Amino acid sequence: MDLDLTPDDLAFRDEVRAFLAENLTPELKAAGARQTSVFVEPRYSLAWQRILHRKGWVAPSWPREYGGPGWSETQRAIFAAECVQASAPSLAPMGLRMVGPCIMRYGTDAQKAHYLPRILSGEDYWCQGYSEPGSGSDLASLQLRAVSDGDDYVLSGSKIWTTHAHHANRMFCLVRTSTDGKPQAGITFLLLDMASPGIKVDPIITLAGEHEVNQVFFDEVRVPRSGRLGEENQGWTVAKYLLEFERGGGSAPGLKMQLERLRQAAGDVLADAHYRRKVAEQEIAVQAIDISELRVLSALAGGKNPGPASSMLKTQGTEAMQGIDTLAVEAAGLYAAVDQPEAREAGSNVTPVGPDHSLTAMARYLNNRAASIYGGSNEIQRDIIARLVLGL
Structure with a gap:
């Protein structure tokens, strides 16, 4: 498994960074930094989608024949990581990542011609x-x-x-x-x-x-x-195909960003040895996820099927996310209990109670409790792993 980026990959990364620096407005960056869920309000996600659509980068995994950029697996991973690092708001996944690929696979020519361009542009949500x-x-x-x-x-x-x-x-x-x-x-x-x-x-x-x-x-x-x-x-056959796009993979960049923000927010709390140990445990978990995702990336780049790895990554990724959320609430302390949704809005002039990092700590913690249930509960994923990997 070769994990080093080629000169072409490094040049692509620089191109992505330059594009993000030029096109991500302060309001869009604020919306991305303060999002508490996979889903961002459409007034932000669709604004960013229109920018990406003009560039031809709105659907990294789509083939060229349907309006995608035709990127390699490595390029997609680079783009996703750079978007997270730049605090770009997430795009709504239901069209671009879920039903879109199903229409490509199972749709009639008329369905493809009608729906796919509208998914890319954001006209259909x-x-x-x-x-x-x-x-x-x-x-x-x-x-x-x-x-x-x-x-x-x-x-x-x-x-x-x-x-x-x-x-x-x-x-x-x-x-x-x-x-x-x-x-x-x-x-x-x-x-x-x-x-x-x-x-x-x-x-x-x-x-x-x-x-x-x-x-x-x-x-x-x-x-x-x-x-x-x-x-x-x-x-049911179509639904199972769609689940391949809903589960697992690509979570490591976001988890690493959350860990970095946690370290910055924790401040004096890191002086506590017990808290530092819990942070270290999450860092180890995220490193393991990162390596697993790189192995999957290498397999996909070689034309192989990652198999049940998506179930493993879905389970590990959601549990690591919830662990980091818990530590963020601990770092925020009493301020985490203050409900101030108006202050979380991008461009808000409402003065937050407590430090900025406490604004989203509790909302993210509560919202992400569902992550180990949706897309197939983690118990279901463990059953898949037991059957397909362990042969139980």
Whole structure:
């Protein structure tokens, strides 16, 4: 495994750094530095997406034929690391990283021509209709019904924990079209318009006091058959393919940045030997993740499949993130308990109570408790590792 960057890679890194220095406005940098979740408010993420789209860098993993830059695995890793280092706000992953690749794989020519350019430009902002009340990790038990009626499916039921459904104009959704046979065999994958009559979005306020997730209700919502991705009752296959893009990999740069900020914020707390030991434990965990991700990067660059490594990295990455969050709350002390969402806004003129690093400590801690559940809980990931790696 060769971990050294080539001269071409180093030149590319310099190009990325120059671009970020020129195009990341102070407001966008502030939004990136203060984000408390994978998701940033669209007024910031879409502004950054438009800048990247003009440059042709908005979808690093997409092939050239669909509007991507055609980068190597190493270039993608360099770009991701430099964006984190520069505090660029995260782009919404639902379109670019999740449903986009599924449309490339399973979509018709008409679906590709319609949706892919709109995903790149940000004209379509997507949410994910997977979880339901009573059907979280056991996704195959979902019950949202889709009854065939002429050229349409008619949907009745609900989805829950739907991130940014209140912002989205599109949803990719798993629905039940059959109750025959195994539960997985009766699921269909649909692309739908959130403005369709009969859709109602109710907010769910998180422990962090933020409106990020929602419950979405469907009251005889009509979705054209042209919105089906893949074959009827074969949506489970599409969904499994999508999960390859939702889980694992690429977390080390962000974790290293969080550790660096933690060291800067901890100050006198680092004088405590017990606290220093806990910081060192997280540093070791992040180093292990970094090496594992480099091994995966090397395998991908060589045309190999990383296999169950995505489950391992998903588990390790989320647990390391939660460990760092806990230490950040400890470093903030009593100030972590002060709820001041207005002061967290980019460009806010609200004077924060306590040091700047305490602004996001508790919100990030509370928000990231879900990270070991979404995308397949860590218990599920350990089961995959046990079966595919240990042969248990």
